[in-house]
Amino acid sequence: MNEPFLLSNLIDLQEIDNKLFKLIESKSSSENVNKLKDLEIEFKDLTSNISGQINSLEKYFSIKENNEKSLKEIKLKIEDIEIKLSSDNLDPTDTLNFSNQKESLKIQTNKLREEIENIESENFDEIDILEKDKENLEEVKKQLVVVAKLVKSEWDIIDQQIPILENEKSKFISTFPDELKAFYDNLKNKGVEIIAAYKIGNQCGCCGVELTTSEIDKILSTEFQQCTYCDGVLV
Numbered sequence: 364m365n366e367p368f369l370l371s372n373l374i375d376l377q378e379i380d381n382k383l384f385k386l387i388e389s390k391s392s393s394e395n396v397n398k399l400k401d402l403e404i405e406f407k408d409l410t411s412n413i414s415g416q417i418n419s420l421e422k423y424f425s426i427k428e429n430n431e432k433s434l435k436e437i438k439l440k441i442e443d444i445e446i447k448l449s450s451d452n453l454d455p456t457d458t459l460n461f462s463n464q465k466e467s468l469k470i471q472t473n474k475l476r477e478e479i480e481n482i483e484s485e486n487f488d489e490i491d492i493l494e495k496d497k498e499n500l501e502e503v504k505k506q507l508v509v510v511a512k513l514v515k516s517e518w519d520i521i522d523q524q525i526p527i528l529e530n531e532k533s534k535f536i537s538t539f540p541d542e543l544k545a546f547y548d549n550l551k552n553k554g555v556e557i558i559a560a561y562k563i564g565n566q567c568g569c570c571g572v573e574l575t576t577s578e579i580d581k582i583l584s585t586e587f588q589q590c591t592y593c594d595g596v597l598v
């Protein structure tokens with residue numbers, strides 16, 4: 364082959380490929396994508412912390428729930444008794460009876476409240492951590508929604524750019540002889556990092572190795588002008 368014009372096309376093709384690679388990679392590694400990943404980890408951690416805390420506070424929650432239920436029932440009973448006590452035609456025995464009932468219900472109320480207060484103060488630190496974690500979880504959820512939207516709009520833009528570049532690439536590559544196409548793909552598959560570059564003085568533009576004049580002559584005399592050190596094409 365040995366046509367510098369064709370070989371320099373490899374540099375342009377590589378540039379398009381690099382742009383494509385960067386675009387595709389940015390889908391999984393942009394600042395917002397990383398933020399989203401961090402938030403997802405935080406969300407998972409908080410959720411599992413919270414469920415662990417709720418388990419270890421099982422006794423507290425069950426006492427609190429039961430007592431609050433009883434308090435509501437007692438409140439209704441007291442209200443009922445108060446209505447009865449306010450009646451005009453109540454005989455003294457009933458009045459005394461209802462007053463005693465009311466008094467006893469009030470004592471029960473105080474006991475139930477006290478029990479809640481006690482178990483709350485016994486578990487104060489754990490409850491505090493749980494409340495804070497719940498607040499944090501709400502905040503993380505809000506942020507997740509915002510960042511997920513940002514990532515989606517980033518991806519939409521990238522998804523529009525990729526086919527444009529792919530189209531540009533396939534148009535460009537269609538002007539290549541088959542042999543050059545195969546050669547390029549082969550080097551790419553082999554993992555050659557820089558496939559083609561201009562010579563910089565006596566340096567290989569691909570790997571930067573300083574070449575002797577005879578090495579350069581030898582390279583330039585081969586079909587694809589490949590550097591003997593890195594396999595990249597010297598243009």
Ligand SMILES: [Zn+2]
Nearest residue numbers: 567570590593
């Ligand atoms: Zn080289």
